[in-house]
Amino acid sequence: MLTLPNILTLSRIFAVPLLAWLLWWPQWTAGYAAAFVLYCVIGATDYLDGYLARAQGTVSKLGIFLDPIADKIMVAAVVLMLVATRDISGLHLIAALIILLREIMVSGLREFLGGIQVSVPVSRLAKWKTTLQLIALGAMILAGAVPGWPWVKLIGLASLWSAATLTLVTGWNYLRFGLRHMES
Template sequence: MWTLPNLLTLSRIVAVPLLVASLWWPGWPAGYAIAFALYCLMGVTDYFDGYLARAQGTVSKLGVFLDPIADKIMIAAVILMLVGTHDIGGIHLIAALIILLREIAVSGLREFLAQLQVSVPVSQLAKWKTTLQLMALGALILAGALPALAWVHSVGLAALWGAAMLTLVTGWDYLRVGLKHMD
């Protein structure tokens, strides 16, 4: 249970309050720089926890359970903080809302299907969605650390919209599978 991959996953959950605290004060570039470094470190641990679990043959039920939760907690916390600091605002709130709603809906759908013993594997497109989403949020955090480089913020918002579009497509894919198992 207390394998290195599981500890890496747990470290991401434990790091979320530090990430939130670093983003708490808008206009504090040093806080955003700390948040960006922590966000990148969390991304690296996300890669290595799965890689190590598979490579060492230590994939566990706890890890399978916690990994997507750690991802969703981190993504939701960052989106909420960037909305709260107005780094994501105006029309861009729609993209953020699409991402958050899909995360909640797919989690509920997966729980429902698990009760029916139906597995829904993560598609390659969903992996691309996650990658683009992580890049978008990372760019938006980095933009707060480098306020003189306005283009970084623009790139982050464009990537956020790209992630939102992929979110709609992959969310629909999961829903179609789920609807086949509903009365």
């Protein structure tokens, strides 16, 4: 079942270690610049794999399974690397932790509900959360490439907190939805 969309999804997963390696040295601006380019390529393939699967009529169970995993792996790896390099530090760690905890909680909830054959639809608000989260992480990576532009990091941090706020709201909504199916 290795269709082009599934190959693109797998390429996103396999690109994450390279992305993490490029972020390993916080003073290496060229590494951050390369990481930003790779991050953008990963984002483009995220859009492209879904588009192609729908356009070609090749949406598969493997793709449905792998796509959200690829997203969560990339987000978790970038958040952890930015925390490790202290690009995200201090009070901003709370926003990063909220994002990581929600990703784990929703993944567990989806796994549980999948076992009882209940689908968890993605809300429009969750899509906005994801958009803000991706902007935040991209801006934080770009800030490491252009340290002379402090406004880039400010955009990243503002987006991080906005994403964390939406993360709390959507996480609560998903949890309430899931709890209705656990009361048996």
